[in-house]
Amino acid sequence: MSGCFITIEGIEGVGKTTNIEFIEKLLEDAGKDIVMTREPGGTSLGEDVRELLLGHKHDGMSRDAELLLMFAARAEHLDKVVKPALDANKWVLCDRFTDATYAYQGGGRGFDTIPIETLENLVQGELRPDITLLLDVSVEIGLERAGKRSEPDRFEKEKHEFFERVRQTYLQRAKADPTRMIVIDASKSLADVQAQIQIAITDFLQR
Numbered sequence: 001m002s003g004c005f006i007t008i009e010g011i012e013g014v015g016k017t018t019n020i021e022f023i024e025k026l027l028e029d030a031g032k033d034i035v036m037t038r039e040p041g042g043t044s045l046g047e048d049v050r051e052l053l054l055g056h057k058h059d060g061m062s063r064d065a066e067l068l069l070m071f072a073a074r075a076e077h078l079d080k081v082v083k084p085a086l087d088a089n090k091w092v093l094c095d096r097f098t099d100a101t102y103a104y105q106g107g108g109r110g111f112d113t114i115p116i117e118t119l120e121n122l123v124q125g126e127l128r129p130d131i132t133l134l135l136d137v138s139v140e141i142g143l144e145r146a147g148k149r150s151e152p153d154r155f156e157k158e159k160h161e162f163f164e165r166v167r168q169t170y171l172q173r174a175k176a177d178p179t180r181m182i183v184i185d186a187s188k189s190l191a192d193v194q195a196q197i198q199i200a201i202t203d204f205l206q207r
Helices: 016-029 044-054 063-087 098-108 113-124 139-147 160-176 190-205
Strands: 004-009 034-038 091-095 131-136 181-185
Touching (some): 004 016, 034 063, 063 091, 098 113, 131 160
Parallel strands (some): 004 091, 004 131
Protein backbone atom coordinates (compact mmCIF):
# COMPACT_ATOMS: atom_id res chain seq x y z
CA MET A 1 0.00 0.00 0.00
CA SER A 2 1.31 3.43 -0.89
CA GLY A 3 -1.44 5.84 0.17
CA CYS A 4 -2.02 7.32 3.60
CA PHE A 5 -4.71 6.50 6.17
CA ILE A 6 -5.92 9.34 8.43
CA THR A 7 -8.62 8.86 11.06
CA ILE A 8 -10.58 11.33 13.17
CA GLU A 9 -11.85 10.35 16.60
CA GLY A 10 -13.75 11.82 19.53
CA ILE A 11 -16.89 11.55 21.60
CA GLU A 12 -20.20 13.05 20.55
CA GLY A 13 -20.23 16.81 20.02
CA VAL A 14 -16.51 17.35 19.35
CA GLY A 15 -17.09 18.79 15.87
CA LYS A 16 -15.82 15.95 13.71
CA THR A 17 -18.04 16.70 10.70
CA THR A 18 -17.02 20.35 10.42
CA ASN A 19 -13.35 19.67 10.99
CA ILE A 20 -13.10 16.69 8.65
CA GLU A 21 -14.17 19.02 5.84
CA PHE A 22 -11.42 21.42 6.93
CA ILE A 23 -8.85 18.60 6.93
CA GLU A 24 -9.99 17.49 3.47
CA LYS A 25 -9.37 21.02 2.16
CA LEU A 26 -5.90 21.14 3.77
CA LEU A 27 -4.94 17.86 2.14
CA GLU A 28 -6.38 18.81 -1.25
CA ASP A 29 -4.40 22.06 -1.12
CA ALA A 30 -1.31 19.90 -0.52
CA GLY A 31 -2.08 18.02 -3.72
CA LYS A 32 -3.45 14.83 -2.19
CA ASP A 33 -6.18 12.69 -3.78
CA ILE A 34 -8.71 12.23 -0.95
CA VAL A 35 -11.29 9.53 -0.23
CA MET A 36 -13.71 10.54 2.52
CA THR A 37 -15.47 7.79 4.45
CA ARG A 38 -16.81 6.85 7.86
CA GLU A 39 -17.36 4.04 10.35
CA PRO A 40 -19.56 2.30 10.90
CA GLY A 41 -20.53 2.69 7.25
CA GLY A 42 -18.65 3.56 4.10
CA THR A 43 -20.22 0.76 2.04
CA SER A 44 -23.77 -0.35 1.29
CA LEU A 45 -23.47 -3.19 3.79
CA GLY A 46 -21.73 -0.93 6.29
CA GLU A 47 -24.46 1.70 6.13
CA ASP A 48 -27.09 -0.99 6.78
CA VAL A 49 -25.08 -2.13 9.80
CA ARG A 50 -24.77 1.49 10.91
CA GLU A 51 -28.55 1.76 11.00
CA LEU A 52 -28.73 -1.39 13.13
CA LEU A 53 -26.10 -0.03 15.53
CA LEU A 54 -27.30 3.56 15.86
CA GLY A 55 -31.05 3.15 15.45
CA HIS A 56 -33.43 2.26 18.24
CA LYS A 57 -34.95 -0.89 16.74
CA HIS A 58 -32.45 -3.01 18.69
CA ASP A 59 -31.99 -0.98 21.89
CA GLY A 60 -31.41 -4.16 23.90
CA MET A 61 -28.57 -5.39 21.64
CA SER A 62 -25.97 -7.48 23.47
CA ARG A 63 -22.49 -6.02 23.71
CA ASP A 64 -21.09 -9.10 21.94
CA ALA A 65 -23.40 -8.56 18.96
CA GLU A 66 -22.49 -4.87 18.93
CA LEU A 67 -18.75 -5.57 18.85
CA LEU A 68 -19.07 -8.20 16.11
CA LEU A 69 -21.27 -5.95 13.98
CA MET A 70 -18.67 -3.19 14.24
CA PHE A 71 -15.96 -5.47 12.92
CA ALA A 72 -18.22 -7.02 10.27
CA ALA A 73 -18.86 -3.54 8.87
CA ARG A 74 -15.14 -2.77 9.16
CA ALA A 75 -14.13 -5.89 7.23
CA GLU A 76 -16.37 -4.89 4.33
CA HIS A 77 -15.18 -1.27 4.54
CA LEU A 78 -11.53 -2.26 4.36
CA ASP A 79 -12.11 -4.66 1.48
CA LYS A 80 -14.29 -2.38 -0.64
CA VAL A 81 -13.04 1.14 0.17
CA VAL A 82 -9.97 1.63 2.35
CA LYS A 83 -7.50 -0.90 0.95
CA PRO A 84 -8.34 -0.23 -2.75
CA ALA A 85 -7.92 3.53 -2.16
CA LEU A 86 -4.58 3.08 -0.40
CA ASP A 87 -3.40 0.73 -3.14
CA ALA A 88 -4.28 3.45 -5.68
CA ASN A 89 -2.03 5.92 -3.78
CA LYS A 90 -5.00 7.86 -2.43
CA TRP A 91 -5.29 9.39 1.02
CA VAL A 92 -8.18 7.98 3.05
CA LEU A 93 -9.79 10.32 5.57
CA CYS A 94 -12.07 8.32 7.87
CA ASP A 95 -14.55 9.50 10.51
CA ARG A 96 -13.76 6.99 13.29
CA PHE A 97 -12.01 3.63 13.08
CA THR A 98 -10.78 0.99 15.53
CA ASP A 99 -9.77 3.47 18.23
CA ALA A 100 -13.51 4.10 18.55
CA THR A 101 -14.08 0.39 19.16
CA TYR A 102 -11.56 0.39 21.98
CA ALA A 103 -13.19 3.53 23.39
CA TYR A 104 -16.89 2.68 23.01
CA GLN A 105 -16.99 -1.10 23.26
CA GLY A 106 -13.86 -1.41 25.40
CA GLY A 107 -14.14 1.60 27.70
CA GLY A 108 -17.86 2.29 27.42
CA ARG A 109 -19.20 -1.27 27.43
CA GLY A 110 -16.44 -2.69 29.60
CA PHE A 111 -15.01 -5.17 27.08
CA ASP A 112 -11.56 -6.54 27.82
CA THR A 113 -9.05 -5.44 25.20
CA ILE A 114 -8.06 -9.02 24.27
CA PRO A 115 -11.13 -9.86 22.12
CA ILE A 116 -10.92 -6.43 20.49
CA GLU A 117 -7.24 -6.94 19.71
CA THR A 118 -8.00 -10.41 18.33
CA LEU A 119 -10.67 -9.06 15.99
CA GLU A 120 -8.47 -6.11 15.04
CA ASN A 121 -5.66 -8.43 13.97
CA LEU A 122 -8.04 -10.80 12.18
CA VAL A 123 -9.84 -8.09 10.20
CA GLN A 124 -7.05 -5.57 9.64
CA GLY A 125 -3.87 -7.61 9.59
CA GLU A 126 -1.06 -5.07 9.95
CA LEU A 127 -3.12 -2.10 8.70
CA ARG A 128 -3.31 0.78 11.18
CA PRO A 129 -3.91 4.51 10.69
CA ASP A 130 -0.85 6.58 9.81
CA ILE A 131 -2.13 9.43 11.95
CA THR A 132 -5.20 9.93 14.14
CA LEU A 133 -6.54 13.29 15.30
CA LEU A 134 -8.44 12.97 18.58
CA LEU A 135 -10.80 15.90 19.02
CA ASP A 136 -11.24 16.16 22.77
CA VAL A 137 -13.79 18.00 24.91
CA SER A 138 -15.30 17.34 28.31
CA VAL A 139 -18.33 15.05 28.34
CA GLU A 140 -20.49 17.93 29.53
CA ILE A 141 -19.57 20.13 26.57
CA GLY A 142 -19.79 17.28 24.07
CA LEU A 143 -23.24 16.11 25.11
CA GLU A 144 -24.54 19.68 25.29
CA ARG A 145 -23.42 20.30 21.72
CA ALA A 146 -24.73 16.94 20.48
CA GLY A 147 -28.11 17.56 22.07
CA LYS A 148 -28.61 20.67 19.96
CA ARG A 149 -28.14 19.01 16.57
CA SER A 150 -30.56 16.07 16.35
CA GLU A 151 -32.49 13.38 18.18
CA PRO A 152 -30.07 11.16 20.13
CA ASP A 153 -29.07 7.85 18.55
CA ARG A 154 -28.70 4.59 20.48
CA PHE A 155 -25.24 5.53 21.77
CA GLU A 156 -26.06 9.16 22.54
CA LYS A 157 -28.77 7.99 24.95
CA GLU A 158 -26.15 6.41 27.20
CA LYS A 159 -25.44 7.96 30.60
CA HIS A 160 -22.72 10.48 31.44
CA GLU A 161 -20.57 7.78 33.05
CA PHE A 162 -20.49 5.79 29.80
CA PHE A 163 -19.09 8.74 27.87
CA GLU A 164 -16.59 9.53 30.60
CA ARG A 165 -15.20 6.01 30.24
CA VAL A 166 -15.13 6.44 26.46
CA ARG A 167 -13.27 9.74 26.69
CA GLN A 168 -10.74 8.45 29.20
CA THR A 169 -10.03 5.41 27.03
CA TYR A 170 -9.39 7.68 24.05
CA LEU A 171 -6.99 9.79 26.13
CA GLN A 172 -5.20 6.73 27.47
CA ARG A 173 -4.68 5.45 23.92
CA ALA A 174 -3.34 8.84 22.84
CA LYS A 175 -0.92 8.90 25.76
CA ALA A 176 0.30 5.40 24.86
CA ASP A 177 0.83 6.28 21.18
CA PRO A 178 1.54 10.03 20.96
CA THR A 179 3.34 9.89 17.62
CA ARG A 180 0.26 8.54 15.83
CA MET A 181 -2.56 9.95 17.94
CA ILE A 182 -2.59 13.74 18.26
CA VAL A 183 -4.94 15.32 20.81
CA ILE A 184 -6.74 18.48 19.66
CA ASP A 185 -8.43 20.67 22.30
CA ALA A 186 -11.85 20.94 20.68
CA SER A 187 -13.32 23.03 23.51
CA LYS A 188 -11.77 26.16 21.97
CA SER A 189 -13.25 28.37 19.26
CA LEU A 190 -13.54 26.87 15.78
CA ALA A 191 -10.68 29.08 14.56
CA ASP A 192 -8.45 27.88 17.41
CA VAL A 193 -9.36 24.24 16.86
CA GLN A 194 -8.61 24.49 13.16
CA ALA A 195 -5.31 26.23 13.87
CA GLN A 196 -4.32 23.24 16.02
CA ILE A 197 -5.41 20.87 13.26
CA GLN A 198 -3.46 22.76 10.64
CA ILE A 199 -0.28 22.52 12.73
CA ALA A 200 -0.80 18.77 13.22
CA ILE A 201 -1.46 18.11 9.54
CA THR A 202 1.44 20.34 8.42
CA ASP A 203 3.81 18.55 10.80
CA PHE A 204 2.60 15.19 9.49
CA LEU A 205 3.07 16.20 5.86
CA GLN A 206 6.64 17.20 6.65
CA ARG A 207 7.61 13.88 8.24
